[in-house]
Amino acid sequence: MNAIRYYSCAVLALCFQLSCSLAPHELTFLIISQNFSFSAKLANELKNNILHQLRIEAFLNNNEIDLVQQPKIILSHETFNSIGSWAITPILASSIEYIDNIILSSRNLNAAATEATASARKANALPVNVTATAPPPEASQTKWLILCEDQSIVDLKALINNLQNEDYTKKKFLGYGLRDAEATIIHHFAFFENPSWFLYPLFRAGVAISIPLLKILAERVRSEKNVSDFFIDASHELSLFAWNKGKGHQLTEAPYFCLDRKSSKTSRSSTLVRQGNDGEGNGCAIYSRSHDDSITQSHLYSPDTATGTTKSSFTPVDVTINQIFFAIKTWSKNHEDRVPVIQRTWAKEVKHIRYYSDVADPNIPTISTNIENTEHGHCAKTLVILQRVWEEIIANKQLKPIKYVVLSDDDTLFGVSTLLGYLKRFNANADVYLGERYGYQLLSRNGFNYITGGGGIVFSLSVIEKLVQNCRCPSSSSPDDMIIALCLQRIGIEPIHSSRFHQARPIDYPEEVLLYNKPISFHKFWQIDPYYVYEHWLRQSDTNVVEANKYKVGHGNEYYCSKNQNELCHRNIYDGNN
Incomplete structure (x- = not known):
């Protein structure tokens, strides 16, 4: 009897493990991009990099991959004719057939996969370890919609390893949580008395929406008529819509969606913690590129995850x-x-x-x-x-x-x-x-x-x-x-x-x-x-002003204003009345 119980438990454990596993083709990426060259190049580089990671992983494990086993990757500027695709809800307002075809459907039919394989091989664009054999249709349904931006960086292995611990059959809304310190006009003064409790995602750090929740949101967008005329901050507006005045689902902070490669946010507080990559693909899954505008910085290049090298994707045009x-x-x-x-x-x-x-x-x-x-x-x-x-x-x-x-x-x-x-x-x-x-x-x-x-x-x-x-x-x-x-x-x-x-x-x-x-x-x-806003957020980049006014803290007799001093102090500095 004990042996029977042991093997029964073992079988159940194996079944649970298999049901919780997540394959790349069960993800659909929606990269929010724009139809101008810089954004389009970044979005295409992100798409190619995700697919390249999959090929490298297959090569290292001596596996073959099918075209239909790849994640579906959608660039919003290429796929959607709607001028409001950046706001997300206009996409969801499309017909259910359109949503099924673009986001929820199986990757490809055998014929389509075979045709794509032949074309890619003819163009010498397809590695030899990629084939066109289709998996069973039921194995290729999307479990998660992943939202990110052209300025995002994706670690596919880390994303899969983390998401397979989430229950995709539940209504899930996961991301890097942002909060308003005070009620703001750009969010229509939502939650005026205490706005800081409400979370909304940083798209650039990645968002995961389970398909059960996505279907509910799509149905509501098509049936409800009270959506605001003005669209300002898509992430906040999407969160408000999902929350549905307390009857829906609020964003859950997930530590693998990060502000940068090493910074994560715990779900218990809003403080940042450092999170390194453990080598097993469990670190930051999606994070933001650097904001540095230097042409030599990595955010203007396409990283090669196999060699660690970069290739230029952008030729800058000097502006004076x-x-x-x-x-x-x-x-x-x-x-x-x-x-x-x-x-x-x-x-x-x-x-x-x-x-x-x-x-x-x-x-x-x-x-x-x-x-x-x-x-x-x-x-x-x-x-x-x-x-x-x-x-x-x-x-x-x-x-x-x-x-x-x-x-x-x-x-x-x-x-x-x-x-x-x-x-x-x-x-x-x-x-x-x-x-x-x-x-x-x-x-x-x-x-x-x-x-x-x-x-x-x-x-x-x-x-x-x-x-x-x-x-x-x-x-x-x-x-x-x-x-x-x-x-x-x-x-x-x-x-x-x-x-x-x-x-x-x-x-x-x-x-x-x-x-x-x-x-x-x-x-x-x-x-x-x-004056403080200019000094703190903008003037630091204007080196000529810095040199001219010597607005520095604590050096000899040089005068400065603190954040708490009034506008007259700053005005005197800029007038040279120090």
Whole structure:
């Protein structure tokens, strides 16, 4: 009897082990990417690297792998026609047949696999240990949807080893948890009294959604009509939707989704812990690339996991400060309080800057638009500004080097050196329309994306010319940033998103995200010291200002302000009144 019990327990244990095992083809990766060259290259390199890891693992174990045994890897910019694919819920709003085909279905039929194998071998692109033999259909169903970004790094072995310990039959929502320190406008002031309890994922660190939960979310998106018109932060909005006012499922922190390669977050607290790779594939499974803009840094290269070498994927294009024209929107009421902040801080780092206002003020000086200020929208004023900018660039020979125009508000702060470094990845001769992307009515046929104006909008000259020629305002108070987007959409120009531009203040974002994603801009002077924001987050990259003002801590008689000192202290520093 004891022997029977022993063998029965052994069989049950084996069955449990087999049921908990996870194969690569049971994962579907959705890489959130954009249709411009730098993002597309990074996304394709990530896809190829994941597949390369699988081939290396098979080679080391002397195994053959089938095409149908590979994970399905979807690049959002290639697969989805929806302009709202970055927001995730518009993808889920697709028909159930579409979801089944793209995400949930078996990898490939035998015929398709055979055809793909033949084509790949003909192109010498398929290793000899990859075959086209299909596994049983029931073995190739997706168990997990993995969300990540083009800037993510994936350790496939670590991901599988960690996820096989999770129950994929349950409704699971796993990731690296972020929290709001205080209620913020970008999250519609959610949980105003205590926002810090609510978790939402950092997409770049990876998200795992079990298929039972995914199906429920997809059904709800298609049946419910109360989804917000505005899409701002996809990760927070997805978490709110999954939470479903307490009736759904909240994000669970998983320590194998990491901020960087060695930092993990425990599920019991928000403190970071160091987590090394143990050699068994149990360390950080997905983490973020470095934010360093140096062209020699690894985030611009494709790592080869077999040899440890790198190959260049990107040819930088140098951008100088002489090639950027800054156009600042202001009005007479702000001439004495907002404009001086800009002049004392980042404006010292630029060569071509103009201030456009409702009146001409020689003390700044400002250029009059002859447009009365409106309380909202500013569409007419903004289009006049772009017209004046274009005319001056064409007429003024000293502006011949200009490649980009940056349009911003009079309460926007920039890290100029960081902006210059970031622009190296773009082709200034192409249509560049860049900044922080928002979405409007993305679940409808009339939805669109736009670059929100507060964080600054970067245009290449070709886009400025097309706007001047093709864009008109429905009314003077129409929202300028949204009308610009609609005008450009009509002529086939879509916005390029960068999370380094910020529509709000630093306190409106999790600090750890800002630390790992070097900011280019912040917006709003409300309830903050703008001088401290510039010094702490932006000015450190502007070496000329650092040298000129000697803003250092504790060296001899050099004067400095602490975080707790008031704005007057910082203003005196920038005026040289120390």
